[in-house]
Amino acid sequence: MKELTLQEELTKGFWHQNPLFVAVLGNCPALAVTTTITNGLAMGAAVIMVMMCSNIIISLIRKQVPKEVRIPCYIVVIAAFVTIVELLMKAYLPPEINESLGIFIPLIVVNCIIMYRAEVFASQYSVLRSAIDGIGMGMGFTVALVIISAIREAAGCGTILGIRISETYQPASIMIMAPGAFLVLGLLLAFFNYRKLSRGEKV
Amino acid sequence: MEIGLGNLFTIIISVVFVNNFVLARFLGLCPFLGVTQKTESAMGMGMAVTFVMTLASAVTWFIYNYLLLPGEHNLFGVLFPTIKETGMIDVLKTISYILVIATLVQLVETVMRKTSPALYEGLGIYLPLITTNCAVLGVALLGTTNAPARLSLLEASVQGFAAGIGFLIAMLLMSGIRERLAVLNVPRSFQGVPIAFISTALMALAFMGFSGMVSW
Numbered sequence: 042m043k044e045l046t047l048q049e050e051l052t053k054g055f056w057h058q059n060p061l062f063v064a065v066l067g068n069c070p071a072l073a074v075t076t077t078i079t080n081g082l083a084m085g086a087a088v089i090m091v092m093m094c095s096n097i098i099i100s101l102i103r104k105q106v107p108k109e110v111r112i113p114c115y116i117v118v119i120a121a122f123v124t125i126v127e128l129l130m131k132a133y134l135p136p137e138i139n140e141s142l143g144i145f146i147p148l149i150v151v152n153c154i155i156m157y158r159a160e161v162f163a164s165q166y167s168v169l170r171s172a173i174d175g176i177g178m179g180m181g182f183t184v185a186l187v188i189i190s191a192i193r194e195a196a197g198c199g200t201i202l203g204i205r206i207s208e209t210y211q212p213a214s215i216m217i218m219a220p221g222a223f224l225v226l227g228l229l230l231a232f233f234n235y236r237k238l239s240r241g242e243k244v
Numbered sequence: 245m246e247i248g249l250g251n252l253f254t255i256i257i258s259v260v261f262v263n264n265f266v267l268a269r270f271l272g273l274c275p276f277l278g279v280t281q282k283t284e285s286a287m288g289m290g291m292a293v294t295f296v297m298t299l300a301s302a303v304t305w306f307i308y309n310y311l312l313l314p315g316e317h318n319l320f321g322v323l324f325p326t327i328k329e330t331g332m333i334d335v336l337k338t339i340s341y342i343l344v345i346a347t348l349v350q351l352v353e354t355v356m357r358k359t360s361p362a363l364y365e366g367l368g369i370y371l372p373l374i375t376t377n378c379a380v381l382g383v384a385l386l387g388t389t390n391a392p393a394r395l396s397l398l399e400a401s402v403q404g405f406a407a408g409i410g411f412l413i414a415m416l417l418m419s420g421i422r423e424r425l426a427v428l429n430v431p432r433s434f435q436g437v438p439i440a441f442i443s444t445a446l447m448a449l450a451f452m453g454f455s456g457m458v459s460w
Contacts (some may be wrong), residue, residue, distance in 0.1 A: 065437055068277070069378050073270035113346055116375075120339040128334060144385045147338045151378040153274055219268050220448040227441030235433035 050173045054181030060154040061185035062233055067154040070145045071186055072222040078202050081190035083138050085183025087126050087146060089176060092155050094122045096163040096175035103164045115159045116150065123149045154182060192225050193217055252402050254458050259406040261454040265379050266414040267447055272379030276411075276418060277440055279370065281426075286419035287412075289370045294408025296352060296374050300345050301387045301404025305397050307340055308333075308388035333389055341384045346375045383407045417447060 045053065060066050067088075074084045098118050106114050127146045131139055139146075149155065158178050163171040195201055197216030215221050237243070265271045272293070279289045310319050314331030321328035353371045356364040374380055386407075387400035395403065421443050430439050 065277070066274075068273040069270050072273070112375075113343075116342055116346065117339065120342050124335060124338050127338070131334075144382060144390050147341075147385055148271075148378045148381055150338055150342050151376045151381050153376065156376060215449075218452065219270070220445045220452065222270065223441050223445035223448055227438045227445060230441065231431075231434045231438035234435075234438060238433055 047170070047173055050170055051177040051180075054174075054178035055184055056181070058178075059181045059185055060157070060178055061182055062230065064154075064157070065230070066157055067152045067182060068226070070148065070152060071182075071189060072219075072226060074142055074145050075186055075190035075193055075222065076141070076217045077194045077198070078187060078190045080138065080141050081186035082183065083130070083134060084142060084145065085179065085186050087130060087142075088149060088152065088154070088182050089179030090126050091119065091122045091149055092158060092175040092179040093172055094125075094175075095119045095155060096158060096171040097168055098122075099159045099163040100166065100168045100171035111164065112156075112160075115156065115164075119155055119159070120150045123147060154178065189222075189225055189229065192229075193221055197221060252399065255399060255403050256406040256409075258458045259403055260410040260413065261451065262457055264410045264414060264451055265382065265407050266411060267444070267451045269382070271382040272377050272411055275370075275373065275377055276415060276444075277437060279373075280415055280419040280422050280440075283416065283419045283423060285370075286415040288366050289373075290408070290412030290415040291366075292370045293374055293377060293379065293411050294405065296345070296349060296371075297380055297383050297408040297411075298401055298405040299348055299352070300341075300380055300384050301407075302397065302401045303344050303348060304341050304384040304388055305395070305400040307344060308337075312337060312340070312388075337385075337389055341381060342375075345380050345384065349375045379407070379411055414447070418444065421447075 054060060058064070061068075061071050070084055070088075074080045095115070095118050099115055102114070102118075123146070126149070130142075130146060158174060162174045166174070191201065193216050195206060197212055197214055197218075199205060199207065199210045199212040213221075216225070259265070263269055266273065266276050275289050275293070280286045310317060312318075312331060312333045314327070314329055315321075316328065318328050318331065320332065349371055353364075356371075383404050387395055387403050391400075418440070422440060425439060425443070434442070
């Protein structure tokens with residue numbers, strides 16, 4: 042595999058290697074918190090922060106950690122940063138957002154994306170590259186969350202970022218409940234597959 | 245809260261049907277999509293998760309009540325008196341719970357290999373995957389820090405067991421559907437994960453029929 046430039050390292054997660062749409066990782070928070078765009082953005086910011094910090098530390102300790110116990114070590118590093126981010130969010134974000142993200146902030150610990158990047162990237166590459174990879178992948182996840190939450194908020198509440206889009210539209214509240222979440226992600230994944238197929242790529 | 249059979253029954257109905265972990269709370273979606281191609285593997289994973297969830301709920305209940313909550317009975321308080329007033333919920337809950345779950349999974353694996361090789365053969369390969377299953381950490385959090393009311397040890401364990409059963413039911417239903425889907429003529433762009441998500445949406449819609457049955 043050829044060496045990517047730092048800029049490519051940052052942007053690869055946005056689209057071509059998007060952790061949610063291409064790798065289908067981290068579904069649980071992606072479906073649970075995407076009822077409004079604000080929630081999606083808050084979750085995305087938390088994931089970017091955790092992923093950047095944990096990638097830096099894991100990259101720093103990658104030569105010291107024995108292979109057999111690397112997973113528990115990574116989990117402890119990630120859990121520490123999740124705790125920091127959780128306390129920061131409690132301190133600086135409005136209580137409604139903390140309320141609606143609920144248990145999904147501590148559950149960032151077991152988000153597969155973070156473990157996946159730690160295992161395939163941060164444990165092999167330099168600190169700078171790992172930090173950039175963490176930020177890029179986190180931003181790709183955020184992009185995906187914003188797309189899903191924009192669709193769900195527009196269809197389910199009739200609003201975008203809290204502003205009404207049309208006076209006559211009757212919101213279908215099923216879209217902000219559980220079935221709507223599964224439906225939107227399923228249709229989005231099928232849409233990306235369709236685009237790939239029509240360009241003659243493999244799914 | 246008084247512990248009665250009725251109360252426990254409410255918890256069971258609520259966690260298995262009304263607030264099913266997979267279909268209403270979005271927990272444990274990775275194994276739900278990853279290990280439901282075959283009914284046998286869905287069964288194995290569901291059983292292993294139920295087992296670990298029950299144990300994890302009980303153990304994290306002890307940690308929460310005797311190490312994290314502020315108060316006279318905090319065991320850290322014996323060494324550091326300030327902890328009796330502040331408690332350590334905010335700082336230590338995530339790290340302690342995930343370590344407990346990881347240790348528990350390892351322990352279960354070791355014990356099972358020695359005592360019942362047959363069960364180990366069946367569940368063995370799924371056990372390591374459970375550490376990073378968000379449903380297990382989720383049930384630990386919902387039984388302690390994020391519970392709607394302070395739970396007793398029995399209630400927390402029953403909730404853990406029921407959550408596992410709910411997960412098992414969702415896994416079995418999904419694997420049944422996917423075994424049928426595998427032989428059907430699904431449009432190419434929908435094959436695999438997309439159609440699985442859309443089937444899940446319909447299952448979630450069906451499970452919404454249970455809402456309002458109990459309030460928990």
